[in-house]
Amino acid sequence: MSLADLMMPLARCLDPERAHRLAIQALRLGLVPRPKRAVSDRILQSEVFGITFPNPIGLAAGFDKSAEVPTQLLGLGCGFVEIGTLTPRPQAGNPKPRVFRLPEDQAAINRYGFNNDGLEVGLGRLRDRDRNAGIVGINVGINKDSADQAGDYAEAIRQSAALADYLTVNVSSPNTPGLRDLQAADQLDGLLDAVVEARDAVTKETARPPILLKIAPDLSRDMVSEILDIAVARRVSGVIVANTTITRPAGLKSQNSGEAGGLSGAPLFALSTQVLAWAHIAAAGRIAIVGAGGVDGPETAYAKIRAGASLVQLYTALIYKGPGLFTTIIDGLGERLRRDGYNNVANAVGVDAAKWADGSSG
């Protein structure tokens, strides 16, 4: 049993925001042990939007909002880490308490409201990092009181582009009033035009980080198709499906399920995987889809890939299963791909998309 395994039950006695801070400190101080062996398996290596990923399992945005420990997180064995959401100016976020565990549902509800140290401080930390340590995406958003939303996203992209392996435009947090409205076609088109132009203005063609768009799971199939068409037309390289949900799926058991905010974890799995399949089908191979929502082990990670995800991200399951989860998933995913006769993870992407899209899988 590792020190991290011993600390997990202790951390669960603390309120979740303090436990989160403690986890960041423990990572910073090197108290979270790295896997004892190299986590590389050729079957899991694939090229997605021009980047070679050592494995397809990443840490989703929101854990390391201000880029305090990206290199330590990469050391846990994940294939990539997404830091952020960073906003142009530092922001305190909503009043506490603002994050809640739903243990009986293996879920969480958060209404953090983009608390972060701001772009200048966050990017300052990334400037010192060893770029060879692994793939780091920068997820950007806007301040609650932004007076020029598209302009602020463009500025955030301009500042981040040189330091990012990829960039994520987050228009799907439920905790910034009006943010999700930017997913509507008329707004999204201008926004994506502005961010792609901003990236191109500050980078040479040979060193241009791909831009991804992160969407909500609370969208109709028609809206998802429309978003995908706009993303392709505006030269966005991928879409992350999905952020947290403002819905409350039937059957939630935990006392905290009535809290306001975005729901993540196991109850988000089926909903977000169906939307992922819609996105994969609408993309029709033109751009890649990243799947997030309720991944908690090899089986759910494999299901995301089969539903259409070229890459997978997770966050909430780490709260319940601890940092060894990445190596558990990586090992189990390799086994499942070999069992089913695939020689590379890329060949399994989307094989069950039709089933997930019509709701007959899962």
Ligand SMILES: Cc1cc2nc3c(=O)[nH]c(=O)nc-3n(C[C@H](O)[C@H](O)[C@H](O)COP(=O)(O)O)c2cc1C
């Ligand atoms: C506490 C918490 C904070 C989050 N903060 C962010 C954020 O700042 N930006 C973002 O794009 N997503 C954020 N997310 C959403 C996650 O990145 C992810 O899309 C979502 O939780 C679904 O994955 P999961 O079920 O594995 O947690 C947050 C999620 C949680 C649980």
